[in-house]
């Protein structure tokens with residue numbers, strides 16, 4: 386993975402994250418043989434025949450943003466994971482994501498893509514979130530109850 390997909394992480398850090406995390410599916414966007422974006426979904430919880438997934442990683446190279454790459458990654462990942470679960474008789478019922486409360490790009494992005502696939506709920510939980518991760522920043526949790 387080339388540098389720049391996530392400005393603050395080097396490619397070796399991203400590689401380690403991919404190796405150590407628990408995602409069910411990684412999807413990468415390539416342009417001219419370069420990786421320009423990635424998304425990962427992880428299983429968060431599952432019941433007898435229903436599952437909840439988290440969007441655990443999403444980034445698009447800064448130079449390629451606002452060109453629909455993030456949306457294409459999200460839609461492909463959602464479609465593929467839904468199909469894989471369906472083969473096992475499991476329905477994907479909800480997605481959630483947590484992001485920095487000041488990350489306007491991500492919040493705008495999730496508002497846009499989530500509302501197209503279901504009913505969205507958004508909540509800010511600064512006081513409940515461990516300070517180690519959030520510092521003094523707020524944290525936003527966004528949920529989408531998926532339409533079938």
Ligand SMILES: CC(C)(COP(=O)(O)OP(=O)(O)OC[C@H]1O[C@@H](n2cnc3c(N)ncnc32)[C@H](O)[C@@H]1OP(=O)(O)O)[C@@H](O)C(=O)NCCC(=O)NCCS
Nearest residue numbers: 443444445450451452453454455456484490491493494497
């Ligand atoms: C969030 C991110 C992945 C979006 O990727 P992108 O390829 O630029 O997004 P797209 O071009 O596919 O945009 C899809 C939708 O999101 C909306 N959106 C994208 N950037 C936005 C912004 N800065 N403000 C408001 N809405 C935004 C677009 O308006 C579009 O909606 P529309 O289809 O209704 O017009 C990208 O900004 C990024 O990599 N950010 C840094 C990493 C990050 O914060 N990841 C999320 C961590 S949880």
